[in-house]
Amino acid sequence: MTVYLFTLLIGIGSLLAGFLGSLTGLGGGVVIVPMLVLGFGVDIRYAVGASLVSVIATSSAAASSFVREGYSNIRIGMFLEIATTLGAVLGAIIAAKMPSSAISIVFGTVLLHASYSSFRTRHIHEGGDRPDPLAQRLRLDGTYPGASGLMSYHVQRVPLGFALMFGAGTLSGLLGIGSGAVKVLAMDRVMRIPFKVSTTTSNFMIGVTAAASAGVYLNRGYLDPGLTMPVMLGVLIGALFGSRLLIRSRSNTLRVVFSAVTLILAVEMIYHGLSGRL
Amino acid sequence: MARLRDPLTDRGMEKMISNLLRGGVLLSAVVVIMGGAIFMLRHGAEHPDYGVYRGEPAELRTVGGIVANILSFHSKGVIELGVLLLLGTPVARVALSVVGFLRERDYEYVVVTLIVLTILLFTISGGIG
Numbered sequence: 001m002t003v004y005l006f007t008l009l010i011g012i013g014s015l016l017a018g019f020l021g022s023l024t025g026l027g028g029g030v031v032i033v034p035m036l037v038l039g040f041g042v043d044i045r046y047a048v049g050a051s052l053v054s055v056i057a058t059s060s061a062a063a064s065s066f067v068r069e070g071y072s073n074i075r076i077g078m079f080l081e082i083a084t085t086l087g088a089v090l091g092a093i094i095a096a097k098m099p100s101s102a103i104s105i106v107f108g109t110v111l112l113h114a115s116y117s118s119f120r121t122r123h124i125h126e127g128g129d130r131p132d133p134l135a136q137r138l139r140l141d142g143t144y145p146g147a148s149g150l151m152s153y154h155v156q157r158v159p160l161g162f163a164l165m166f167g168a169g170t171l172s173g174l175l176g177i178g179s180g181a182v183k184v185l186a187m188d189r190v191m192r193i194p195f196k197v198s199t200t201t202s203n204f205m206i207g208v209t210a211a212a213s214a215g216v217y218l219n220r221g222y223l224d225p226g227l228t229m230p231v232m233l234g235v236l237i238g239a240l241f242g243s244r245l246l247i248r249s250r251s252n253t254l255r256v257v258f259s260a261v262t263l264i265l266a267v268e269m270i271y272h273g274l275s276g277r278l
Numbered sequence: 279m280a281r282l283r284d285p286l287t288d289r290g291m292e293k294m295i296s297n298l299l300r301g302g303v304l305l306s307a308v309v310v311i312m313g314g315a316i317f318m319l320r321h322g323a324e325h326p327d328y329g330v331y332r333g334e335p336a337e338l339r340t341v342g343g344i345v346a347n348i349l350s351f352h353s354k355g356v357i358e359l360g361v362l363l364l365l366g367t368p369v370a371r372v373a374l375s376v377v378g379f380l381r382e383r384d385y386e387y388v389v390v391t392l393i394v395l396t397i398l399l400f401t402i403s404g405g406i407g
Contacts, residue, residue, distance in 0.1 A: 215402035221334035
């Protein structure tokens with residue numbers, strides 16, 4: 001395969017990944033890494049590096065429109081970014097010391113859990129009923145444009161959410177994913193932030209989180225220009241389409257798409273890690 | 279979209295952040311496309327091998343090295359410059375938020391944002407090898 005064809009195929013795959021990643025609020029990384037590793041036989045370290053860059057592109061491009069439309073909560077994002085960036089640095093440090101096959105298995109396990117949690121959750125929390133003292137102290141409560149005008153919500157269980165965000169950051173740095181899945185689950189289910197606010201604020205935070213670990217990856221030589229180029233551009237174009245659709249589509253549809261894709265990729269990645277073809 | 283004023287968020291700041299993110303991504307994409315075009319012309323017919331991790335050469339690992347590489351018109355250096363611009367976009371976003379919170383005299387969130395900014399600058403400058 002020539003560099004032309006390789007670049008073209010990866011570009012097209014990345015476009016689809018970016019579309020799906022943006023639509024589900026996960027970032028493109030969840031699909032990109034398995035695609036590069038399973039589909040193109042790329043070493044997982046290069047895959048993770050390229051993915052991190054694409055994740056920053058997706059997040060920044062999509063967040064640009066979400067912020068404008070008033071879904072994202074900047075205060076929640078900024079506060080939780082302390083946890084995610086610290087976690088991201090830890091994850092990037094761990095990544096250097098872990099064998100590729102182990103990273104692959106961890107990747108699959110994370111996807112498996114994300115998929116399972118999504119299937120299980122039918123009830124969508126539309127914000128807590130009672131104000132939480134710590135959330136109020138940090139002024140995290142907010143409003144978003146809902147079906148019947150501006151809806152307000154009260155953020156719950158801040159310390160647990162913060163701890164989960166540290167974990168999300170670690171996974172992001174280790175696996176080259178935005179960890180949108182863990183971020184959305186932490187915000188949606190633990191902190192009781194409405195689903196659309198969770199996905200968009202997660203998107204908003206992902207870029208900063210990925211930049212923290214991408215810095216470490218850059219300095220370690222995990223960012224290859226020839227691979228990063230088609231991945232970043234493909235994901236970017238896909239994400240622009242996806243971000244337009246999210247505002248209109250329903251939360252339930254998102255969950256089903258999210259669950260199905262992550263389940264398939266989870267099984268593939270775990271098998272790949274166990275069979276040791278890395 | 280018309281929207282009521284939300285006392286908990288600053289619409290002006292949100293708009294600035296939105297423009298910054300869009301601008302940063304666009305700029306980096308343009309640079310990556312340029313670098314990519316040169317890369318395709320020079321290396322398009324070669325056969326890629328990413329199956330074995332070797333790590334990028336030392337000059338593509340640091341900010342200074344990438345700048346030196348661009349100055350000698352290497353396609354890979356140009357792509358990496360685009361990547362650096364992209365990495366810089368969230369950093370600039372966080373820096374802008376510091377200014378935004380300062381204007382609102384929200385000193386707690388100035389501190390929160392400065393912590394995030396410090397972590398970012400530390401890792402990108404190679405503080406953690």
